Amino acid sequence: MGFRVLKGGMLTTVQDLGRTGYQSQGFSVSGVMDVRSFKIANLLLDNPENEAVLEFTLMGPSLEFTSETIIAITGGDFQPRVNKKPVKMYTALYMHKGDVLDFAGCRTGSRGYIAFSSYLDIPVVMGSRSTNIKCGIGGFKGRRLKDGDYIGFRIKRRYLPYFLSRSLELDEFDYDEVTLRVVMGPQEEVFTSAGRETFLNSEYTVTSDFDRMGCRLEGPFIAYKTTADIISDGIAFGSVQVPSHGKPIILLSDRQTTGGYAKIATVISVDLPKLAQCKTDNKVRFKAVTVEEAQQLLLDEVAGLNELRRQIYQPCREVLECRLVAKRLSRLFQ
Template sequence: MGIRVLKAGMLTTVQDLGRTGYQSQGFSVAGVMDKRSFKIANLLLDNPENEAVLEFTLIGPTLQFTSETIIAITGGDFQPTINGKPAPMYTAIYMYRGDTLRFGSARTGSRGYIAFSSYLDIPVVMGSRCTNLKSGIGGFKGRKLQDEDYIGFRIKRRYLPFFLSRTLELDEFDQQEEEIRVIMGPQEGQFSKQGVKTFLSEAYTVTNEFDRMGCRLEGPFIAPKDSSDIISDGIAFGSIQVPSHGKPIILLADRQTTGGYAKIATVASVDIPKVVQRKTDHKLTFKAISVEEAQKLYLEEEKGLTEMRNQIHRPCKEVLECRLVAKRVAKLLNG
């Protein structure tokens, strides 16, 4: 009862929101790169918010189902098919035993997600099911998936309330140039006024040095006052380091826990999906906002997710009619 990996794709791993509380011991948080797509996938299936999913990069996997379940596909458009026919995204899809789900290369975005109503049978390690590739812990044997791997399901769950209404109309990650909102600091003062001006006014290009650890950008030199070296301190998801070569590096899910280069800014959490869904040669520009503005944007995003949940849970007329008939039949049978 589960899924067989016929083809693993370029980089397919088990991920959730990450392994928190262990950075002081040198373990990165890891977890999904695009938290918004991850949350929507689980939302579509009434899963717990932190239920583990499969995350895949640039080229998706091919999976065969050995039992029935319901799935949701979110993130970039990897042109999914089920038994050779196009499969919808942002929709709850019933999968039958023997069905084959196949993904191609990313048409838009660069990372995709699959959630499962039956929950992946992955052990919890240090409070999380996510894969930490550098430490080799968590997920499926601490590594990316390989051809012929098999992952079971933890439960039998093949029914969702209001199943007919579980579709969201979203068009994500189609832009080749994005404005990324950032909170300046914590070491903004390490850079010259001209360096800060360059960072906020010039476009930067995503290079092929882009993985789960970070995204290296190419573009105009960001000048420090003297040196960009600092005493190592903690690194957040979205921290933007500028080493001595003057080119920014955005640190992501598998980032190191501490670093010795000055951080000119940190990406607002709501814009991290825009970063992690970029491809090589895509452009990024940066706009400074306040902490209060970033908090407001976060609350608006949470409100949007709640509205999606309400939209999905809104009863369909057909479902309500079926329930009314069922109640009347039950009442008659019980006298």
């Protein structure tokens, strides 16, 4: 009861929201790169918000199912197929025993997510099922998926009422340039006023040095007053470090726990999915916002997810109401 990995793809791992509370002991948080796509995938299946999924990068896996389940695929458009027939993204898909899921290629974005209504049978390690590849813990044997791996389900196929109505029309990652909103600091005083202006008014390019640990950008030099070195302190998801070479590096899910380079800003949480779905040579600009603005944007994001939930469940309610009315009418005329 589960699925067999026919092809592991370029980088396919088990992830959830991450392993929090252990950075002081040197363990990275890990977790999904695109939190929004992750949450929508679980929302489509009525899964708990933090239920583990498969995250894949640039090239999707090929999976053969050994039992029935329902899945949802979100993130970049990798043109998913079931038994070589195209299927929709952002939709609850019924998978039968023997079905093979694969992907024709990456059309938009760079990362995709597969959620399962039967829940992945992956052990919880330090409060999370996320894979930390560098430490070799969590996920499936602490590593990326390889050809021939087998992952079971924790439960039998969950009953999902009117799953065919669970569909969203979203295609969010077809872009060449993104604007990332940032809260300045915590060490913006290390940089000259000209350096801060450069950071906020220049165009940067995503380099090939882009993985789950961080994204190195190429562009104008960001000047600092004396040195970029600081006493090492903690690093948040989205911290923008500027080492001595003067080019920004945005630190991501598998970031180190502490760092000794000054951080000029932090990308706000609602914009991190945009960066996670960027590709090499995409253009990036930065825009400063206040903490209060960032908090309001997060509240708006939560409201937006609630609206998506309403869009998913409203057709289900309408179908249920129609069936209840029909049932009552049939009783009247019996």
